[in-house]
Amino acid sequence: MNDFKEIKVRFAPSPTGPLHIGGARSALFNWLFARRYNGKFIVRIEDTDLDRSSRESEENILSSLRWLGLDWDEGISVGGANGPYRQTERLDIYIRYANQLLERGLAYKCYCSEEELAAQREQQLAAGEMVRYTGKCRDLTPEDCERLEKEGRKPVIRFKVPLGRNIIINDIVRGEVSFECDGIGDYIIVKSDGIPTYNFAVVVDDHLMSISHVIRAEEHLSNTPRQVLIYEAFNWPMPEFAHVSLILGKDRSKMSKRHGATSIEQYRDLGYLPEAMANFLALLGWSSGKEQEVFSLEELCSQFSLDRVVKSPAVFDLDKLNWLNGHYIKTSPVERIAKLAVPFLQKAGYLSENPDDKTMEKVQLVVVAVRDYLEYLAQINDYVDVFFNDPEYSDPEARQVLSWEETPTVLRAVIDKLAAMTSAHMDEAAAKSLLKKLPKDLGLGGKKVYLPLRSALTGKTRGPELYHLLPALGNSAAIRRLETALDVAGH
RNA sequence: GGCCCCAUGGUCAAGAGGCCUAAGACACCGCCCUUUCACGGCGGUAACCCGGGUUCGAAUCCCGGUGGGGUCACCA
Numbered sequence: 001m002n003d004f005k006e007i008k009v010r011f012a013p014s015p016t017g018p019l020h021i022g023g024a025r026s027a028l029f030n031w032l033f034a035r036r037y038n039g040k041f042i043v044r045i046e047d048t049d050l051d052r053s054s055r056e057s058e059e060n061i062l063s064s065l066r067w068l069g070l071d072w073d074e075g076i077s078v079g080g081a082n083g084p085y086r087q088t089e090r091l092d093i094y095i096r097y098a099n100q101l102l103e104r105g106l107a108y109k110c111y112c113s114e115e116e117l118a119a120q121r122e123q124q125l126a127a128g129e130m131v132r133y134t135g136k137c138r139d140l141t142p143e144d145c146e147r148l149e150k151e152g153r154k155p156v157i158r159f160k161v162p163l164g165r166n167i168i169i170n171d172i173v174r175g176e177v178s179f180e181c182d183g184i185g186d187y188i189i190v191k192s193d194g195i196p197t198y199n200f201a202v203v204v205d206d207h208l209m210s211i212s213h214v215i216r217a218e219e220h221l222s223n224t225p226r227q228v229l230i231y232e233a234f235n236w237p238m239p240e241f242a243h244v245s246l247i248l249g250k251d252r253s254k255m256s257k258r259h260g261a262t263s264i265e266q267y268r269d270l271g272y273l274p275e276a277m278a279n280f281l282a283l284l285g286w287s288s289g290k291e292q293e294v295f296s297l298e299e300l301c302s303q304f305s306l307d308r309v310v311k312s313p314a315v316f317d318l319d320k321l322n323w324l325n326g327h328y329i330k331t332s333p334v335e336r337i338a339k340l341a342v343p344f345l346q347k348a349g350y351l352s353e354n355p356d357d358k359t360m361e362k363v364q365l366v367v368v369a370v371r372d373y374l375e376y377l378a379q380i381n382d383y384v385d386v387f388f389n390d391p392e393y394s395d396p397e398a399r400q401v402l403s404w405e406e407t408p409t410v411l412r413a414v415i416d417k418l419a420a421m422t423s424a425h426m427d428e429a430a431a432k433s434l435l436k437k438l439p440k441d442l443g444l445g446g447k448k449v450y451l452p453l454r455s456a457l458t459g460k461t462r463g464p465e466l467y468h469l470l471p472a473l474g475n476s477a478a479i480r481r482l483e484t485a486l487d488v489a490g491h
Numbered sequence: 492g493g494c495c496c497c498a499u500g501g502u503c504a505a506g507a508g509g510c511c512u513a514a515g516a517c518a519c520c521g522c523c524c525u526u527u528c529a530c531g532g533c534g535g536u537a538a539c540c541c542g543g544g545u546u547c548g549a550a551u552c553c554c555g556g557u558g559g560g561g562u563c564a565c566c567a
Contacts, residue, residue: 013567016567046567052567053567121564124563127492130492131563197564202567219561221495222496291505291516292516293515312497312504315502317517319518321517451527460528461528465525
């Protein structure tokens with residue numbers, strides 16, 4: 001298909017903020033593609049925007065990537081033969097190539113000021129034309145340059161875009177896309193401070209790093225002809241391009257902060273599981289063609305292919321993410337969910353800083369009792385109070401139930417049974433059998449038994465299964481609550 | 492506005508000319524299970540943007556329109 005010996009792809013974020021949902025999907029697609037075809041995945045940092053880039057963002061992005069379960073064969077923080085992998089550490093390389101273009105007359109220095117350019121841009125915009133540089137400095141003589149530099153002007157380097165040409169891109173997901181060169185205008189490849197621009201650095205790096213497939217978001221499609229021109233100027237082999245459609249917000253515009261949580265870390269902090277996030281992201285723009293919705297990372301690796309990537313943009317559907325995440329919460333080992341739940345419980349004050357083993361056992365029992373309710377872990381605090389704090393019996397419905405004349409009989413019966421038990425905690429099976437026998441033993445209907453019990457134990461008429469509640473509470477706490485309830489009801 | 496991309500239910504999407512009386516999933520609604528609330532099970536409502544072609548036959552191919560989106564920086 002192309003001239004490259006091996007499949008090699010990259011994710012090249014600019015460290016100007018946390019990892020965005022869209023960026024995460026691009027990273028995932030690249031990673032899946034590499035894993036599927038036994039290629040290499042590399043991560044490179046594009047930090048040529050000095051004002052907005054930061055090490056904090058870089059760290060943040062990398063940690064989000066790792067959290068999602070992605071790893072890379074080469075690149076930032078793991079090294080490799082084609083480093084460095086931070087563009088600001090490769091400046092001499094770009095200058096060398098830019099000078100080559102200058103020498104060959106394929107690029108030139110431009111001394112136009114930003115003010116002049118801004119005015120021109122406005123004029124073109126108003127006239128309804130494509131905004132582009134008109135080539136004012138294209139034919140400056142060396143003497144002109146010298147004079148302008150003496151005036152103190154610092155030049156940028158512009159690439160000389162050939163006139164009258166048509167650039168055709170064969171995009172893997174989009175098919176043939178063509179652009180007229182006349183609409184592009186000579187663009188800047190090196191800024192006046194000597195830092196290369198994206199459109200130039202990306203090509204130099206992708207070439208030097210032998211990138212065979214450029215998989216990225218559709219917003220880059222209109223940049224592609226500029227990059228193609230650079231490949232051609234150096235006579236470098238062209239990679240395949242695959243432009244994946246954007247992820248949209250509810251209002252169908254490009255996803256941004258206004259649409260709610262947009263960064264991976266925000267979802268992580270709300271208690272979304274990485275495998276749910278990856279599964280969901282994979283389904284945004286790709287489908288297996290089969291009737292399967294739940295995919296492990298491994299399954300994704302073995303099934304992913306670019307020809308099943310959809311062309312149309314996808315709206316970010318929080319409902320579906322929630323469903324998937326809930327699914328993973330229900331099906332993961334309890335120990336894991338319990339561990340993940342700890343920070344949330346601590347934040348709400350239910351747990352101390354370093355919960356001991358005994359506490360963790362209780363947390364597991366709590367998780368067993370409530371995890372079916374959860375879409376994401378932060379919601380756990382909506383359901384667990386009943387396990388950690390004795391009820392206040394302020395709920396009118398529960399008080400009503402406690403005032404039933406059969407209630408004391410039920411509560412006393414259970415108190416007796418609990419008191420007679422040899423172990424301090426019963427397990428789920430023991431709780432179930434105790435509960436099951438109750439109605440018959442007391443000669444009462446289930447409603448008359450379970451509702452009073454629930455109300456006495458929790459102060460509420462709805463909540464987790466009693467057979468989950470009893471083991472988590474422990475016998476003495478249960479007895480205490482039942483006795484308090486008898487008092488409260490005035491029996 | 493110029494250039495570029497896109498167009499199947501509310502959302503994600505299957506569909507690559509007859510198999511479509513158009514999958515599946517999320518959401519929604521109903522029933523069942525549960526003597527609570529969820530979970531779960533079963534069922535239901537709901538879509539090929541419009542107009543022209545091409546063809547015996549079009550959701551699928553072509554053209555036009557409309558709509559939506561992206562992009563037009565010394566940002567990536």
